[in-house]
Amino acid sequence: MxxxxxxxxxxxxxxxxxxxxxxxxxxxxxxxxxxxxxxxxxxxxxxxxxxxxxxxxxxxxxxxxxxxxxxxxxxxxxxxxxxxxxxxxxxRRMEIEKRALVAGMLNPHGKTGRELDDVDGYAWVQAVISDLPPRQRQVMAGIADGLSNEEIAGLLGITQDNFRSNLRFARRRLEKRLDLKKMIPAPASETGKGGTS
Incomplete structure (x- = not known):
């Protein structure tokens, strides 16, 4: 136009x-x-x-x-x-896609059920990230969008050291908030420790 x-x-x-x-x-x-x-x-x-x-x-x-x-x-x-x-x-688009999926209509984008779950997961990750301090939120948002470390640092106008520091602190905050150790099952080799042979 x-x-x-x-x-x-x-x-x-x-x-x-x-x-x-x-x-x-x-x-x-x-x-x-x-x-x-x-x-x-x-x-x-x-x-x-x-x-x-x-x-x-x-x-x-x-x-x-x-x-x-x-x-x-x-x-x-x-x-x-x-x-x-x-x-x-x-x-609006997400609501229409979900209603179409529930109604049994064909998925126009060819997404599998797992990929549709990932849409909800991405929204959940965005909600969790939104609780971080501003600079850490910006760093994590760039990572969630698939940008490289150099691209994020350049866009934010910060040094690589500053980027790594914000990333480290953001990860620590997220680990505490999400208690990742409880959410991720231990590998099979660790579950067998201390058991009978």
């Missing part, structure tokens, strides 16, 4: 003055990562979802740049609304 409203907009091509382009670039370079981090912290969004929402907001800001009085709050508002709309769509 092309936006053909407003001055200087022709189809998907937007013409801005050099000063407007410079102001947009400065906002993008200076505030992109802080806005992504704000969404991750305030909305408990993943790195991926936060970046998608912020990128969408910056594209919209560029298209309407000459009409926006306060660009940063505008971008934050648009990014927040985009993320919340995505969450609503995702919840």
């Amino acid at each position: 092309t936006d053909t409203s407003g001055p200087g907009v022709k189809g998907d091509v937007v013409s801005l003055k050099a000063t407007e382009v410079a102001a947009f670039k400065k906002l993008y370079q200076d505030r992109y990562h802080p806005i992504v981090n704000r969404l991750m912290f305030a909305l408990r969004a993943s790195v991926h979802d936060s970046e998608d929402a912020v990128q969408f907001a910056f594209v919209q800001a560029y298209r309407r740049w000459s009409q926006i009085e306060n660009p940063e709050p505008w971008v934050v508002t648009v990014a927040t609304r985009a993320y919340l709309a995505k969450c609503k769509r995702d919840r």
Whole structure:
């Protein structure tokens, strides 16, 4: 869909003055990562979802740049609304898929029962992670999204040592909270110790 409203907009091509382009670039370079981090912290969004929402907001800001009085709050508002709309769509899609599965209809994505259980498991993991301090939550959210250690550290603007420290503390907190030793059965070799031979 092309936006053909407003001055200087022709189809998907937007013409801005050099000063407007410079102001947009400065906002993008200076505030992109802080806005992504704000969404991750305030909305408990993943790195991926936060970046998608912020990128969408910056594209919209560029298209309407000459009409926006306060660009940063505008971008934050648009990014927040985009993320919340995505969450609503995702919840609706999951409800429809679960109802279809219960009704015996074919699963359009070809997921097995185990994979559908993993959807609920992922939501549970997100809920557990949300109780961590902000930086540890951001690190664990990046890991849950499958990012490499280097990618997460780069996105968060922290050193590898800082990343490893946050990861270690987050894992310790999660182990205490989940009491993983009770949840994971001991290997067969350990269960036979002390028994009769």
